[in-house]
Amino acid sequence: MEAPVVDDRLLHQRVVGGDETALGELYDRFAALIFGLALRVTRDRVIAEDIAQEVFVTFWERPLAFDPERGSLRAWLATIAHRRSVDHVRAEERRKVSVLGPRVYERPADMEDTVLAADEAIRVREAVAALPGGLREVIELAYYRGRTYRQVAGELGIPEGTAKSRIRSGLRKLAEALGGEQP
Incomplete structure (x- = not known):
C-alpha cells in the first residue's frame, strides 16, 4: 500500500504554526531534490549540503515567504536552491578574479x-x-x-x-x- 501524498498546503500551514515534525516531513520529501539540484550547479557535495540546509532553514524561519497560490512548494524550494547555488558559483568566480586577477584602481577625481x-x-x-x-x-x-x-x-x-x-x-x-x- 502506497503512503498518501501529503498536501503541500497542509505541510506549509503546519510549518507556519511552528510544527517541527512538518519541517521534518518536508525535508524527507524534498531533500534529495534540493541537494541534487545544488550539486548539479555547484559540483561540490559539501557546498550542496550547505545550500540544502540553508533552503530548509530559510523556509523554517520565513514560511510565509512561500505563497501556495503562486505555485507548488516543490517548485518554490527548488527555485530557492537553484538561486542560492548560482549565487554561490558566481561569488566564488568573483572571489577568484579578485584574488588572482589584476587589481585596477580608479584614481579619485579630486x-x-x-x-x-x-x-x-x-x-x-x-x-x-x-x-x-x-x-x-x-x-x-x-x-x-x-x-x-x-x-x-x-x-x-x-x-x-x-x-x-x-x-x-x-x-x-x-x-x-x-x-x-x-x-
Whole structure:
C-alpha cells in the first residue's frame, strides 16, 4: 500500500504554526531534490549540503515567504536552491578574479573624493576592530586576507557552517555600526 501524498498546503500551514515534525516531513520529501539540484550547479557535495540546509532553514524561519497560490512548494524550494547555488558559483568566480586577477584602481577625481575614501576606510577599520574577537577574526580572514569560508573554517579549526554564520553575523554587525542596511 502506497503512503498518501501529503498536501503541500497542509505541510506549509503546519510549518507556519511552528510544527517541527512538518519541517521534518518536508525535508524527507524534498531533500534529495534540493541537494541534487545544488550539486548539479555547484559540483561540490559539501557546498550542496550547505545550500540544502540553508533552503530548509530559510523556509523554517520565513514560511510565509512561500505563497501556495503562486505555485507548488516543490517548485518554490527548488527555485530557492537553484538561486542560492548560482549565487554561490558566481561569488566564488568573483572571489577568484579578485584574488588572482589584476587589481585596477580608479584614481579619485579630486581631493574631496580622496578624503572621503580615506575617512570611510578608517570607519570600516574601526568598526572591524570593535567586533567581538570571534567575529573580527573571521571577517579579517575572509575580507582582508581573501579567504573563502572553507579556508576560514580550516584555519580556525571550526565547522564550515560556523564560519559562514560568524561571517554573516560579523557583516550584520558591521552594517549596523556603519549605519547601513543589513545584508
